[in-house]
Amino acid sequence: MHKEEKIVNRQLNKPNYRVLIRLLTVLVSAVALKPAWAPSAQAAGNVELRVEHGNAIITGDEGDNNIIVIQACCQTVIVTGRAETTVNGSSGRSEVEGVIHDIDIRMKGGDDFVRVEVVPGFPPIPRDLKIDTGQGEDIIELLGVTVADDTRIDTGDGNDIIFIDGVLSPNGFSQSDFAGKFTLKSGSGDDLLEFHHTVFRSDVDVRMEDGIDGVCNTEDSEFLNPERARFDGGAPSGFPGDGFVAPAPP
Numbered sequence: 001m002h003k004e005e006k007i008v009n010r011q012l013n014k015p016n017y018r019v020l021i022r023l024l025t026v027l028v029s030a031v032a033l034k035p036a037w038a039p040s041a042q043a044a045g046n047v048e049l050r051v052e053h054g055n056a057i058i059t060g061d062e063g064d065n066n067i068i069v070i071q072a073c074c075q076t077v078i079v080t081g082r083a084e085t086t087v088n089g090s091s092g093r094s095e096v097e098g099v100i101h102d103i104d105i106r107m108k109g110g111d112d113f114v115r116v117e118v119v120p121g122f123p124p125i126p127r128d129l130k131i132d133t134g135q136g137e138d139i140i141e142l143l144g145v146t147v148a149d150d151t152r153i154d155t156g157d158g159n160d161i162i163f164i165d166g167v168l169s170p171n172g173f174s175q176s177d178f179a180g181k182f183t184l185k186s187g188s189g190d191d192l193l194e195f196h197h198t199v200f201r202s203d204v205d206v207r208m209e210d211g212i213d214g215v216c217n218t219e220d221s222e223f224l225n226p227e228r229a230r231f232d233g234g235a236p237s238g239f240p241g242d243g244f245v246a247p248a249p250p
Contacts, residue, residue: 120169
């Protein structure tokens with residue numbers, strides 16, 4: 001992925017820069033990363049959940065935290081700790097009501113796993129979705145997420161994975177849908193962004209920064225404003241550098 005190349009409706013301006021580069025570089029990056037289902041090797045910590053001025057604030061610590069965040073009905077956000085991660089000092093799930101603005105996740109250090117879901121058929125995240133995982137080898141999953149405003153993700157330094165997809169629902173398949181600007185800053189490290197069944201309705205600004213990084217889109221996703229989508233792979237460019245894989249045009 002050359003610096004500041006723009007995508008045009010799911011494909012880079014250089015159409016040949018796809019599968020081969022991904023096989024040689026993106027998968028090399030991913031080999032060193034733990035899979036999403038792998039248990040944490042370090043001590044889990046505690047995550048604090050609270051509501052502040054209509055925002056759901058989720059704050060981790062320096063441990064390896066593993067949580068699922070669900071936007072449910074009636075202005076409710078549910079956080080479940082996994083792999084011995086506690087929420088507000090207790091195992092299992094905790095929930096807060098009165099979330100009418102942002103979901104703000106701040107995980108600090110450690111190798112963290114964060115999954116965010118929106119229950120199909122329920123309203124989207126009311127305003128912004130903010131995720132900052134801090135330094136460490138982190139995994140972020142956004143499944144069926146719909147965001148009414150902006151999305152901002154910062155994974156900090158480390159080898160990170162960001163995975164976005166839709167989900168099955170009783171009424172069919174629900175895509176992830178980002179109405180406002182989507183911003184990703186992955187920090188230094190060998191990082192992978194993979195997205196499927198996703199709609200980007202506004203600006204897209206992805207900065208992978210230093211490292212051998214990959215961006216992969218192998219299923220049906222849409223950029224409604226492709227001229228406002230920007231992907232910057234950071235150093236090194238060329239080979240062995242960064243890779244972008246996208247479906248071939250029909």
